Amino acid sequence: MSITKEDVLHLAKLSRISVKESEIEPLMKDLDSIVNYFSQLNELDTDGVEPTYQCFEMQNVWREDEISEFEANRDDLLALTVESEDNQIKVPKVL
């Protein structure tokens, strides 16, 4: 096994997902078989090959920094949150 229980807990923490004790074992098994599948890429010689992060045929797309109309207004957006007050979204204490 290349994926350990500690790895699963670390990944769950990085991902901000609570994991129950009963979920750890199946996750270890599933992630391990998936990650092992990736190892076939070692058969490919990629020395000196440039990576392709996107195939958009474009680099930077520029536009004028102008204010434009957005179809939703502030009230529409605030209505989507569970709790808001005085046009601000309420969250639990951070500090």
Place this chain on the structure above:
Amino acid sequence: MKIADKTTKAVDLVRDALEKAKKFEEYHCFISMNEARALERAREIDAKIEKGEKVGRLAGVPFALKDNYLSRDGFTTAAARMLEEFASPITATAVQRLEAEGAIMIGRANLDAYAHGGSTENSYFGPTHNSADMERVAGGSSGGSAVAVALGIVPFALGSDTGGSIRQPASFNGVYGVKPTYGAVSRYGVVAMASSTDTMGCFATSADDADLVMKIMAGKDEKDSTTLDDFWTKDLAEAAPSKKKIGLISDFMGDGVDEEVKKAVKDYAKKLEKAGFAVEEVKLPIAKYALAIYYIVQPAEVASNLSRYDGIRYGHRAKDFDDLTGLYSNTRDEGFMTENKRRIMIGNFVLSSGFYDAYYLKAQKARTLLINGYNDLLEKYDALLCPVAPNPAFKLGENTSDPLKMYLEDVMTVPANLTGMPAISVPAGKTKGGLPVGAQLIGQRRSDQMLLNIAKTVEDVA
């Protein structure tokens, strides 16, 4: 497809679609219906026709919308608990363009939550059933859309294709599925999955119908800076290929591929020959690595895109938590399906320090080799032919316990996403048991209409 005019009422087209949706309710194509609003729109169109006003190229045509496209009509759920009651304040560009031409959304089609899956079994609202066999999967992730078209509820439906999510369910249900060139259709207002491979396309029952829908949706959108200048402008008849040569990818016709699938693809090759094409077997050894590349790149982008679901600004928020981290973690535990969580964790694994070079960077380099492989072949051939999936529709529950087995479904569809190339799934036959099987055509970027032209040529000889 039927368009509303002086003799065909939009209200009748919409009512007929709504009645069929009710009749086929047990297939579970839809997450929610848009009945009242759809009928209201239909009446508006009929009134315009009555007055002799312009009504658009899709006047009164009902369609199903994959429920990861935002629309102000009703909730956009992405088939996840996270967005169960998400009332979008905006509408996707693709939907706006269709509605501007008179098309009418009658309901939100089912999918795997966040489009993660190949069977529509990962939906928070339960699976969709295959149009030819209730015991089998619809395919996915755009399963609801494919089945709604296959059952004749609507003449077209929208889907999204990040790794095969339009083409595989199209194959499993015997309809046309179009995955366009990356950037052909705006991604604005569609729930993001993997931003470098997400494409927006459609299901239809003929090449002409698919072409019309895509033509309307395609083109530059300032809200998505990756959109290309509009190249979807020809009449389909004018988009004929020049070489009249098709390459059959032999690497996807070997072991592990169902015999009846191979037969259907070979039958399609024969029809191409009858239509005047030379079909030659070609080797593409890099193709088999596409799946490993995809399942590194895509989860990495998923992990990044899904980090926005924090329970703060919109969507589900957990009721029990001790602190801010607890709010995030419990919200994401409750709001995501198991498959969503797996992909986020794999994504964070391949991106984490110590593993980035070995997995993520390696995959992006291999992606370059994959693109080179396809480019080389497409200099000699108009298009490449291969199966859509290794098998016809499998039984519900058959692959749910083994995620890797489910991923292997995507082995023949992911290359088009990683290369940004267009690919279509066309009906190619049926198994002895009556299950539909599709064939796949892949072409160079911006050759989308040429692929549909080839499909139409085959329709005409068949």
